[in-house]
Amino acid sequence: MDLIAHLMFGIWMFKTYKNFSLIILSCIFDIDHVIGYVYDRRKRIRLEIPKLYQLAYRPRSWFHSLPVFVVLVVISSFFIDWKLAFIALASHLVMDASDKVGIWVFPFISKKKIRGSLPVSYLVENPKSLEKHKRGHVPSLAVATIFLLLTLLT
Numbered sequence: 001m002d003l004i005a006h007l008m009f010g011i012w013m014f015k016t017y018k019n020f021s022l023i024i025l026s027c028i029f030d031i032d033h034v035i036g037y038v039y040d041r042r043k044r045i046r047l048e049i050p051k052l053y054q055l056a057y058r059p060r061s062w063f064h065s066l067p068v069f070v071v072l073v074v075i076s077s078f079f080i081d082w083k084l085a086f087i088a089l090a091s092h093l094v095m096d097a098s099d100k101v102g103i104w105v106f107p108f109i110s111k112k113k114i115r116g117s118l119p120v121s122y123l124v125e126n127p128k129s130l131e132k133h134k135r136g137h138v139p140s141l142a143v144a145t146i147f148l149l150l151t152l153l154t
Contacts, residue, residue, distance in 0.1 A: 003030050008147035009091050013084070015151050021080055025088035028072065029096070032061040062107030064096055095143065 010026030013019075062068070069089055076085035097103045102115030 002144075003027060003033075005095055005144040005147070006030065006092050008144045008151065009095075010088065012147045012151045012154070013088055015154060017084055019080055019084065021076070022084060022088045025072070025076055025085055026092055028089070029064050029068075029092045032063040036061065060096065060101055060103060062104050064093065065104035065107050066093075067106060069093055 006027045006029075007023070010023035013022040013026060072089050073082060073085050076082070076089070093103050097114045098116035099118040100115055102113035105112045105114060
């Protein structure tokens with residue numbers, strides 16, 4: 001899913017539980033997109049895709065994995081209730097695991113990924129898939145709309 005879907009879920013959790021850190025936790029896994037974008041700019045790596053897509057739809061790194069999830073839950077439990085941190089972080093991984101790219105199970109040990117069937121992520125390896133990506137973006141927009149409506153109605 002894209003950052004907007006994660007952000008909408010975080011805003012819904014913030015509105016429900018009155019804790020701003022839930023917005024950050026629901027989006028924290030996507031920090032690897034920003035780091036990758038900055039890295040590509042510094043190394044002058046040119047991707048043949050629009051700049052917005054370069055930032056938003058990067059290949060998921062090992063940061064989207066179960067071990068990082070556990071570490072982030074433990075660290076964030078020092079600041080907020082661990083159950084809320086678990087829900088905010090798990091929601092991100094569940095949404096990302098629902099698309100074809102998936103998330104890592106145990107990076108550096110295994111190449112196994114948890115993958116779904118939604119064509120939401122943009123595959124940099126196949127720049128011709130941009131048109132397919134635009135159609136595949138519908139599930140992500142649907143999730144974002146649902147969380148937006150929940151936020152407005154609660």
